[in-house]
Amino acid sequence: MGTPLVIALCGGLFVVSAANSGGTDLRPGRYTDLAALVKDEADETAELKAKVSDLNDEVSSLSRSISDRDVNRYQRKVSELRDPAGLVERRGPGITVTLSDAPEDVINSTTGNINPLLVHQQDIQAVVNALWKGGATAVTIAGQRIVSTTGIRCEGNAVQLQGVPYPQPYVIQAVGTQADLLMALEDDDYVSSYREDAGDPDISVGWDLELEDEVRAPGFDGLTDLNFAVPLATRGS
Secondary structure: OHHHHHHHHHHHHHHHHHHHHOOOOOOOOOOOOHHHHHHHHHHHHHHHHHHHHHHHHHHHHHHHOOOOHHHHHHHHHHHHHOOOOOOOOEEEEEEEEEEEOOOHHHHHHOOOOOHHHOOOHHHHHHHHHHHHHOOOOEEEEOOEEOOOOOOEEEEOOEEEEOOEEEEOOEEEEEEOOHHHHHHHHHHOHHHHHHHHHHHOOOOOOEEEEEEEEEEEEOOOOOOOOOOOOOOHHHOOO
C-alpha cells in the first residue's frame, strides 16, 4: 500500500514543479568560476578596444591627409604630447610589486573581519602613488598602462581598470630609477602599514617586490576622452 502512495506523491511534486517553472530550469546555472568570467569580460573588452584603435588610426590618417596650416600645427602639438600622456611605450630598469590576498587557509580560519586579509583598491592606489612620487616614468597594472584618466575600482573579487576586471594577484610594474622607487615605497606610511600586515602570520596578505633589469610599459591604447577636470592649482579659486 505504501508504494502506490509514494508514486502518487512523486507525481504530484513533478506536476507542481512543472507548473512553477513554466518550462524553465528551477535551478539555473550560475557562474562559479570567477576567473573564467573575468577572462570572458576582458576578451570582449579587448575586441572593443581593437575596434577603437582601428577607428583612431583611420581618424589620424584622414587628419594627416588634410593640408592645412592650423591642422598641421595641432598635429605637431599632439605628437609632442603623446609621450607625457602615456601613449608611447616606455622601457627601462624598474621594479615589480605583486599584491595578493592572504592564503585560503588563513582566510578560512579567520572568524573576525576578513577585510585586512584582502587586497583593496586603496592598497593598489597607494603603491601606484608611491611609485609616481619616486619618479616613475611609466606604471602598469596587470600589463595595462596607467594614465591620468585611469580609474582603479573594486568590483567583487576583482579590480577594474578602464572598465576591464582583473583578478588577483595584482602585478604592478614601474619604469624608473630603482633606488628612488624603493625609497618612495619605504617612506610611504600606507605602504609600510600594508607590509607590516604582510609580515603578520594572522593576516599574511601578499607582498612581493623584485628588481627588474627591464620593464616594458606599453603605450595606453584606450579611450583618451576627458569630459571634465579641474586643475589642482586653481581649485577653490
